[in-house]
Amino acid sequence: MASLEDRISKPDNGQTEGQDTESSTGMNVNAASFVPGGPFSWADETAEAETNSEPSAVNAKAEKEMSDMSKAQTDGASEGLGGSSGIYDTSYEVNVKLSDLQANPDDPLFSIKSFEELGLDENVLKGIYQMRFTKPSKIQEKALPLLLRNPPTNMIGQSQSGTGKTAAFVLNMLSRLDYSPNMINTPQALVLAPSRELARQILGVIQIMGAFVQGLTSGVAIPTEVANRNRDGLKVQIVVGTPGTTMDMIRRRQLVADQIKVLVLDEADNMLDQQGLGDQCIRVKQLLPKTIQVVLFSATFPNHVVEYASRFAPNANQITLKHEELTVEGIKQLYLDCPTETDKFDALVHLYGLMTIGSSIIFVRTRKTALEIERRMNDENHTVACLTGEFEGAQRDIIIDSFRSGQTKVLITTNVLSRGIDVQTVSLVVNYDLPDDGHGKADPQTYLHRIGRTGRFGRVGVSISLICGNRSYQMIKEISDYFGVDMTSLPHDDWDKVEETIKKVIKSSRAGSNFQANNATANGTNDISM
Structure with missing residues (x-):
């Protein structure tokens, strides 16, 4: 394997694709019907809105609801429901900046070590235990006391993927609802998410965590192909x-x-920084009471977005991490140098057996590439599925539910699924195309969200980036430098060694967290510190 400097100095003979078209460009709110106001949007793309207005009050045992939600992904739910469970106690430090500059962020009042310390309702605690949360994660230790204090205070919260951010803001909402009979059909909390898949997943978390709360109602406001809306509207307490x-x-x-x-804005950096979605979020906020508590959560918050978020959520408590601390410790980050674009596809064919050990996601830059790879993989008699913003809502629901249930093992997608989706069985993420910022440079935030689809809640996972040409090699260096991580190079001409390396990681336990360095030495692979 050539050195990094030599590799970058070579001319780029690899083919590159155009910028991902999976972006939202706003809505025409004055139109007679709900239609996109610009090019196709992966977040709100269909002609009509789904308004699930039937209350979903859950009894104490919640057996029927648990059955109904078994296909909806639940971040942090039990393994039987397909979500991740347990939280790995990572070593990163959470930085807290309080809106009250005279307050001490190290005060015990601003941190907890158990959920019992929060004085929660017994039925809410039951929901937490049902999701197999045994103790708060790092982000929850700091965020929950601040979220639950009265009078309510705004929050901007950042933490690694798979550390319980969703559970934190759901817990806050459940603790603030009025459950009196006359308020059962009254919307009291609103969560905004960038895609229908994430909105459905968050709804699953709410219904599982709130399974023991008498009188809880929740529903979704997401686009669908259904033409007829319920004229009575959405009459539930929590809307996602x-x-x-x-x-x-x-x-x-x-x-x-x-x-x-x-x-609540989930994946808030994407929501506020993306043209169209940011405008819509602002307009939604303007339509809400001025006294609302604004909560922003994401795994990444670039500096310029933090400044904007501070205006969206004024006087907010801020919980952030340094970007060097953002990569998930349980994910082994590998890359495979492919001489040509043809070799990139051949690599997928070689990797297929490994991708079906658990479940795998292949990320590409464009919808066209996703469909082409799906066709070629199927022609090779490999069973794969494809999900992009081009599909209608009902199709997308069927595809993602099949993937969550394990019926589909390999899913090809664009950045539409790069954020928030938690599927417990995902053990491998392949970056067929590295994410870029649209200007030829790497996009570390999107890369982090992509690989965060594996290694959920401290589980071991693998990410493999397929590199072809000088440009993509430079991009992987930019990403590695940004996070300060070492990435292991895999030999493209020795598939036995590649298979051995990946299998060891997939099957390893948390105790094998030092595998990457040891294996690189034992197998003679090149470990690049970038």
Whole structure:
């Protein structure tokens, strides 16, 4: 394997693809029906909005609800429900910046070591235990006391993928709802997510964590191909939706927002930084009461987005990490140098057996590439599925549910699934195309979100980036430098060694966290410190 400097100095003979088209460009709120106001949007792309207005009150045993939600992904739910369970106690430090500059962030009042310290309702605690949370994660230790304090305070929270951010803001919402009979059908909390898949997943977390809470109702405001909306509107306590659909429903009074107390933006950096979605989030906030608590959560928060987020959530407590501490410790990051684009596809064919050990996600840059790889893999008699923003809502639901249940083992997708999706069985993520910022440079934040689909809640996972040409090699160096991590090079001409390396990682336990360095030496692979 050539040295990094030699490799970068070579001319780029590899082919490159155009910028990913999976971006949202806003909605026409004045239109007679709900339609995108610009090019196709992966977040709010269909002509009509789904308004699930039937209350879903859950009994104490919650057996029926648990069965109904078995296909909905639940971040942190039990293994039987397909979500990740247990939290690895990572070593990173959480930085807290309080809105009250005279307060001491190290005060015991601003941190907890057990959920019991929060004084939660017994039925909420039961939901936490049901999700196999035994103790708070690092982000939860710091975030929950601040979220639950009264009077409510805004928050900007950042932590690694798979560390319980969703559970933190769901717990806050459940603790602030009015469950009196006359408020059962009144929206009191709103969560905005960038895609229908993530919105459905968050709804699953709410219904599982709130399974023992008497009188809890929740529903989604996401786009769907169904033409007829329920004229009565969405009458539930917690609403989870995509920004365009939610905005449209509020304007049409299908979602009455007068009593909403909490607004949550999940994957907030993407929501605020992306043209269209950011405008929609602002408009939704403007339609809500001025007294709402604003909560922003994400695994990444670039500096310029933090400044913008601070205006969106004024006087917020901030919990952040240094970007060097963001990569997930349990994910072994490998790369494979492919001489040509043809070799990249051949690598997928060689890797297929490894990809089906558990479940795997292949990330590409464009929808066209996703469909082409799906066709070619199927022609090779390899069973794969493809999910992009091009598919209608019902199709996307079927595909992602099949993947979550294990019926489909390999999923090819664009960045539409790079954020928030938690599938316990995912052991391998392949970056067929490295994510870029649209200007030829690497996009470390999207890379982090992509590989965070594996290694959930401290589990061991593997990411493999397929490199072809000088440009992509430079991009992997930029990503490695940004996070300060070492990535192991795999030999493209020795598939026995590649298979041996990946299998060892997939099958290893947390005790094998030093595998990457040891294996690189034992197998003679090149370990590049970038």
